[in-house]
Amino acid sequence: MSTRPESETLLVVAECPVAPGFGGVVALTSVATGALVFFAPCCGVAWTTLPRADRIDEINSIDDIAPGGVSVLNRAELAALAPGLAVVREESLADWILDIPGLVGRGA
Numbered sequence: 001m002s003t004r005p006e007s008e009t010l011l012v013v014a015e016c017p018v019a020p021g022f023g024g025v026v027a028l029t030s031v032a033t034g035a036l037v038f039f040a041p042c043c044g045v046a047w048t049t050l051p052r053a054d055r056i057d058e059i060n061s062i063d064d065i066a067p068g069g070v071s072v073l074n075r076a077e078l079a080a081l082a083p084g085l086a087v088v089r090e091e092s093l094a095d096w097i098l099d100i101p102g103l104v105g106r107g108a
């Protein structure tokens, strides 16, 4: 197995503004740019900035924001990219992996 154990967790940074209570917004990174990508696997909606719970300004797909794909990041990487951004909870990547299109870098 060549998977990275420290990256088997999704970092949830907000509740999904599209369907609150059903899922969370997880932090990912764009493979092409290294920029943060916020994604709600429950709804398939992605954002370049943290979405507000009471407003849905833009509806994007991961393909729109990160055409080169996304990868999971760990807490240290998130802290480096977005100091002060709180992690609400962690969820198992295995629970959502089929709902994250374009996920790459899984030890491939």
Ligand SMILES: [Zn+2]
Binding pocket: 016, 017, 018, 019, 020, 022, 023, 024, 040, 041, 042, 043, 044
């Ligand atoms: Zn959702």
